[in-house]
Amino acid sequence: MSARTNILNKLRTSLAGTKPRPDEFDESLVTGPWRYPPEERVARLRELMEAVHTEVHQTRQNDWPVLVAELLAKREITNLLYAPATPHGGQLASAWKDGTRKPELRVYDRPIEEWKVGLFNDVQASLTGTTGGIAATGSLVLWPDRNEPRLMSLVPPVHIALLKASGIHDNWYDMMTAQNWSAGLPTNVLLVSGPSKTADIEQVLAYGAHGPKELIVLILEDV
Amino acid sequence: MNQRIPVTELASDFKGRAREALADSQLRSNFRTAMDSLMRKRADAFSDEDEREGLRELGNHIRARSLSNLPDLLEQLETRLTANGIKVHWAETVEEANEIVHGLIEAHDGRQVVKGKSMVSEEMEMNDYLADRDIECLESDMGEYIVQLDNEKPSHIIMPAIHKNARQVSALFNEKLGEHVSEDVDELIQTGRRILRRKFLEADVGVSGVNFAIAETGTLLLVENEGNGRMSTTSPPVHIAVTGIEKVVSNLRDVVPLVSLLTRSALGQPITTYVNLISGPRKPDELDGPEEVHLVLLDNGRTGAFADAQMRQTLNCIRCGACMNHCPVYTRVGGHTYGEVYPGPIGKIVTPHMVGLDKVPDHPSASSLCGACGEVCPVKIPIPELLQRLRQENVQAPGHEPVSVKGAGSKYSRKELLMWRAWVMLNTRPAFYKLFLWGATRFRALAPKKAGPWTENHSAPVPAARSLHDLARDHLKNSSIRRERL
Known part of the structure; x- marks a missing residue:
């Protein structure tokens, strides 16, 4: 008999004569304490993200590419990975054509196998969008796709993320319900709540463990 | 390089190892400092008691509901994962699980494996x-990496290298990696980052654990702070996840309270840096992620614990480590003293089902039953109650049926049983008790000078000249006299 059959048979034997417990999920326990007036959502998210060394800027739809250029210049970063096929990627590319000297723009346009070493060793920063944010935990939500693949927000030492203020939900439960996540998820969904960190040595917090050393969030104030 | 020299297992049993650990002042101060800080962080993260208790109740409900329907949920999970393109494998023993993992690596001619933190892979060794089999399997969690480099095992399920301080890590990096000596934690972490980045780039296969497997959507959820979990599950061309059969939950929404309970109980964080939900391998139009994703579901004694309705609660565990952080015994003896994969209170109730109670006969007794573990458990496992049950199972007489825990009865002693029978007789029959008191007080000088292990560290108990009963009788007589005078 297969391991599968044996395991399932043992479990079924142990449950013989019992009924599954009814679902008594009380959603108020995961939403009630985590509700915020709309005007406080940004502040809450910002406070939590800054508490774990995230750099947060509040900016506007037309202003953020200039801010990105400034942030990169300040760090003397010479290249940026971006996604030209996205609306924000298009906006960045056109802002880059203003004649001033800017970091070189790079594109994640081929399978990782063809340029893994380049991504790991050469790319200094990346810029991606987000599908929203969560005020309760200070989190960004990313749904990586063809344009902005999974490693794009992980491998470069600096990750810049764009977050629309209107996309910030009170809590995770509200967000997954509003967006009907249970109907099916993409290959990968991520909640990102700061730059990578560890406290594995003496509980001393150190940033830049294996993922980005810096996370910069640009909140677009569209509400 | 992966040969493990069990440096911390010089003594062969729990008591011997405990004695050594208690005499190691550096180890004790490392643990004391860390546990104090973890307890404080958890308390801060659950500042609202009502909120905390409501959430713990919900956590318990979700885990109990999942277990009450476990076989169906596992089948649903398998169906959904398969539909999503994730291949599911089943293993009854760690040998079977290792064979499956090895077979998958061989099929891709893999030589280098990079592993995210996984306690189940520790069970499997x-x-x-x-x-x-000439395959390098490198730990990528900073703590696990340090522990592996020193040929040790983790001493804590969340903080594997908590028994070491920065000076010890620095000396280790200097000795094994030729790095210059630095006690600066940031610098030490950057050394680990540099070395492991190369491994993430080169690895043929990534291995990870699973925090929750969601049946509804066919999703594997992993929480972590470092990014090594994301690296291990995204960069190599093949991802193999290993997990215990109990980790499945019905719905996606079930993980909302469970993740909150997990990260707040474990580290006092509102959420970990990354919550990684994986629902399939790379799709044809995607540019990265593994081409193959496998899930190995391991039993390793879990069906044994499941068979007993009381012991089944052990499987509620979401591996947060709060019970060990709050355990006065764990804090003093450290994780290695337990000699098994899972230390602390949760280890004491999980391990017997995996290796047999006869292999860890001292575990259920290594507790003061203070109740802290049960009080902080985010899914309300009644750990003290289960420890008492294991103590009973430990002394079951030979031939006792049914055998509800593997290896039960190894501490059975006919002498002890007879002593307890005598104790019961003495305490349930007043005439015997009176006779005993009369003898014990009159012949108190004859009390034995040696009373087993007790007198190794304490002076021997000597009965008082007069019993409490006797004194009370006198007291009552005097007070009644006083009342009469009034």
């Missing part, structure tokens, strides 16, 4: 199994 996967690193050693693969090393014996």
Whole structure:
């Protein structure tokens, strides 16, 4: 008999004569304490993200590419990975054509196998969008796709993320319900709540463990 | 390089190891400092008691509901994962699980494996199994990496290298990696980052654990702070996840309270840096992620614990480590003293089902039953109650049926049983009790000078000249006299 059959048979034997417990999920326990007036959502998210060394800027739809250029210049970063096929990627590319000297723009346009070493060793920063944010935990939500693949927000030492203020939900439960996540998820969904960190040595917090050393969030104030 | 020299297992049993640990002042101060800080962080993260208790109740409900329907949920999970393109494998024993993992690596001619943190892979001793077959399996969690470099095992399920301080880590990096000596934690972490980045780039296969497997959507959820979990599950062309059969939950929404309970109980964080939900391998139009994703579901004694309705609660565990952080015994003896994969209170109730109670006969007794573990458990496992049950199972007479825990009865002693029978007789029959008191007080000088292990560290108990009953009788007589005078 297969391991599968044996395991399932043992479990079924142990449950013989019992009924599954009814679902008594009380959603108020995961939403009630985590509700915020709309005007406080940004502040809450910002406070939590800054508490774990995230750099947060509040900016506007037309202003953020200039801010990105400034942030990169300040760090003397010479290249940026971006996604030209996205609306924000298009906006960045056109802002880059203003004649001033800017970091070189790079594109994640081929399978990782063809340029893994380049991504790991050469790319200094990346810029991606987000599908929203969560005020309760200070989190960004990313749904990586063809344009902005999974490693794009992980491998470069600096990750810049764009977050629309209107996309910030009170809590995770509200967000997954509003967006009907249970109907099916993409290959990968991520909640990102700061730059990578560890406290594995003496509980001393150190940033830049294996993922980005810096996370910069640009909140677009569209509400 | 992966040969493990069990440096911390010089003594062969729990008591011997405990004695050594208690005499190691550096180890004790490392643990005391860390546990104090973890307790404080958890308390801060659950500042609202009502909120905390409501959430713990919900956590318990979700885990109990999942277990009450476990076989169906596992089948649903398998169906959904398969539909999503994730291949599911089943293993009854760690040997079977290792064979499956090895077979998958061989099929891709893999030589280098990079592993995210996984306690189930520790159960399997996967690193050693693969090393014996010329496959390098490198730990990528900073703590696990440090522990592996020193040929040790983790001493805590969340903080594997908590028994070491920065000076010890620095000396280790200097000795094994030729790095210059630095006690600066940031610098030490950057050394680990540099070395492991190369491994993430080169690895043929990534291995990870699973925090929750969601049946509804066919999703594997992993929480972590470092990014090594994301690296291990995204960069190599093949991802193999290993997990216990109990980790499945019905719905996606079930993980909302469970993740909150997990990260707040474990580290006092509102959420970990990354919550990684994986629902399939790379799709044809995607540019990265593994081409293959496998899930190995391991039993390893879990069906044994499941068979007993009381012991089944052990499987509620979401591996947060809060019970060990709050355990006065764990804090003093450290994780290695337990000699098994899972230390602390949760280890004491999980391990017997995996290795047999006869292999860890001292575990259920290594507790003051203070109740802290049960009080902080985010899914309300009644750990003290289960420890008492294991103590009973430990002394079951030979031939006792049914055998509800593997290896039960190894501490059975006919002498002890007879002593307890005598104790019961003495305490349930007043005439015997009176006679005993009369003898004990009159012949108190004859009380034995040696009373087993007790007198190794304490002076021997000597009965008082007069019994409490006797004194009370006198007291009552005097007070009644006083009342009469009034």
